[in-house]
Amino acid sequence: MLALEEYGMPELPEVETVRRILDRAAVGKRVVGVRCGRERLVEALETDLTLDDLVGGRLDGVERHAKYLVLRFDRDPQAVLHLRMTGQVAAVAPGGAREVAGHPVPAYDAPLPAPTTHLTLDFADGTTVYLQDPRHFARLTLLPATLVEPYIRERNLGPEPPDPSLTVERLAAMLAARGRAKLKPLLLDQSFVAGLGNIYVDEALHLARLHPERAAAGLAPPEIARLHGAMPAVLAEAIPIGGARIHHGKATQVAGFPRVHARRGEPCPTCGTPIVKYTLAGRGTYFCPQCQPPGGKSQV
DNA sequence: AACTACTCCTGGAGGC
């Protein structure tokens, strides 16, 4: 379990973990009670939908679309949950056993509801699901079933890196179409590829040995192949270790992850050169100036 | 199309 002061952004691996928790703990059960301490957490796409309308609905499934979770009920409203940066979900069984995923604050064994618990769902068998968010960024969207597909479609989510349809050839065509766009902001754009956040973009670019400001259309075929392999690789390696751990701007490496993110001044695991941090597109960006040269030519 | 800037939030860091 993560220590209280350690941070892990709920990026795709964490969101998938939340999906599995809800699937195990709540699917097939009816909602018998809803409590919400922060109305702004909830948005309704139709004005006549309210949180109280969830009561009586049976959760039939939880789908994940990139970092969005769709809670499918047997009656309207349906719900779309996004944890943003600091959301956390806990499911507590009638006997008290709990599963928690997402942001590590509050501590996973803290008493629930916590001061930062903003939403509570009670299910018929006594299971309770809690949503915590110390910084109030998470959102729960209520909508009728007819609007779920359009809502997800409107997000314009690109392919997720493990998606088998995202072939090297397709990635090459996507990059070529983006001209001079810089790699880092491009990979953060969920309409280009979905699921990568700030941490995983830095990690993928380092693994692929590509400078964050390389132009999308300027990559050589071997570089595209490296990027294609690096994106799913960094996501896959983060899952078993529970994501990145970052505290006070410095990373605690677990099994060598992360390699560069939040490791300013520390040696690159590949070549030993101190990691550089700067701001790009408004995001803290970490890279190795030796392994990730800024020019168009990089060592293959 | 591709940028930037702003919004939402608050715990923690850094300055004095």
Added chain:
DNA sequence: TGCCTCCAGGAGTAGT
């Protein structure tokens, strides 16, 4: 030591 200010950051929106 105790204030005070500033900042990160996913996604949405607006403006250029």
